[in-house]
Amino acid sequence: MTKDQIFEFFRRLAEDNPDPETELEYGNCYQLVVAVALSAQATDVGVNKATRTLFREVETPQQMLALGEDGLKEHIKTIGLFNSKAKNVILLSQLLVDEYGGEVPDTREDLVRLPGVGRKTANVVLNCWFRQETFAVDTHILRVGNRTGLAKGKTPEQVEAKLEKRVPQPFRLGAHHWLILHGRYVCKARTPECWRCPVVDLCSFKKKVLEKPKGR
16 A cells, blocks of 8 residues: 555544544453453453453452452453463452552553563553554454555564554554454455445455345
8 A cells, every 4th residue: 555545544444433442341441451461362242241240340450359360260251261361360460569559551561561461462551541652463453454455464563563654643543443443344354345345445455345245
């Protein structure tokens, strides 16, 4: 994509959804960290179902430690990999209490020190809570970046680096939300719904599905 095409790409996505945000539910920064950590290899819908009751009981890392690992597992046992995730959430909560006064740090370097928090999770927290211009590359963004020609790369890190260079203002803060939502609901993995895509003419994907399959 050219610079003009990239600008138009995001302009149209922004026109469709002026205020994009994560579909994960949370009430504060700590709950956001927990929700994003739980969302690895799970759907936002599934995480939200588990955290609605959890977050009514737990708002701080201190409260999570009081709940304990077994208590946490009871809340999140419907989520994939819940055993290892529960262990990491307890460990990250302990680290927050021990080294950060129970507050979530606002730098990537500190966030990735937390057990279960990788670069993608850190980028989501920095973007959603601290309003930093980060690009959290998940499977949806990896697919959309490569398929459209916006940001090609074999790894999330490569796609993130391309986005960092190519996404213009005023779209940088919301870019990763627009791309995730576009990949989740339009540019789907199995059958991209090109027939209703607002940026189909800007996309370099050669196998566009321009007619809606019968029965859909």
